[in-house]
Amino acid sequence: DIQMTQSPSSLSASVGDRVTITCRASQDISNYLVWFQQKPGKAPKSLIYGASNLQSGVPSKFSGSGSGTDFTLTISSLQPEDFATYYCQQYNSYPYTFGQGTKLEIK
Amino acid sequence: QVQLVESGGGVVQPGRSLRLSCAASGFTFSNYGMHWVRQAPGKGLEWVALISYDGSNIDYADSVKGRFTISRDNSKKTLYLQMSSLRADDTAVYYCAKRGAARGYPIDYWGQGTLVTVSS
Numbered sequence: 001d002i003q004m005t006q007s008p009s010s011l012s013a014s015v016g017d018r019v020t021i022t023c024r025a026s027q028d029i030s031n032y033l034v035w036f037q038q039k040p041g042k043a044p045k046s047l048i049y050g051a052s053n054l055q056s057g058v059p060s061k062f063s064g065s066g067s068g069t070d071f072t073l074t075i076s077s078l079q080p081e082d083f084a085t086y087y088c089q090q091y092n093s094y095p096y097t098f099g100q101g102t103k104l105e106i107k
Numbered sequence: 108q109v110q111l112v113e114s115g116g117g118v119v120q121p122g123r124s125l126r127l128s129c130a131a132s133g134f135t136f137s138n139y140g141m142h143w144v145r146q147a148p149g150k151g152l153e154w155v156a157l158i159s160y161d162g163s164n165i166d167y168a169d170s171v172k173g174r175f176t177i178s179r180d181n182s183k184k185t186l187y188l189q190m191s192s193l194r195a196d197d198t199a200v201y202y203c204a205k206r207g208a209a210r211g212y213p214i215d216y217w218g219q220g221t222l223v224t225v226s227s
Contacts, residue, residue, distance in 0.1 A: 098151060
């Protein structure tokens with residue numbers, strides 16, 4: 001199975017900050033990576049697919065990059081509604097594994 | 108708009124069975140593969156199973172293989188997850204999720220989830 005490792009596991013930031021979350025795959029997954037946002041008690045929401053493509057309706061403050069094994073999610077100009085847990089998932093091969101999540105908290 | 112509504116969750120004893128449903132609307136259900144993904148309380152997301160648009164291709168996580176069965180009824184626009192020999196570690200919120208149309212078919216929409224609690 002492909003292991004997905006996110007860092008950091010948690011992150012404190014202030015409103016207006018720019019933050020970056022990293023996701024590393026244990027083997028080459030090309031660009032078959034998606035990022036999700038999940039707020040407490042809610043279903044995940046798809047943000048980015050294909051490592052760098054914004055899902056319809058997602059604001060451009062979210063951006064993704066990477067290919068192969070190393071990927072990043074960047075969120076610019078943090079607003080209160082952005083504080084949530086973020087997950088990466090690879091869909092290159094079964095089983096479609098997730099990262100362990102990065103909890104973004106308000107400083 | 109895409110809507111996925113799960114049902115069928117509840118409290119069940121270890122070793123018993125339960126069937127989850129996911130009713131789809133707002134898109135042509137028969138054109139898209141579907142997933143089940145679960146999340147144990149306070150934990151991360153775990154992919155459970157996938158079924159292709161026509162049911163011809165199915166795959167499972169090792170943790171549920173042989174105990175869970177994913178299926179679909181395209182005439183009813185409904186996805187199912189038949190769960191048997193349930194264990195305490197199957198306790199989780201179960202989400203259905205739709206495959207997108209982009210290359211590789213990433214998940215693009217999720218249901219709100221249904222909670223399954225396995226306890227005596």
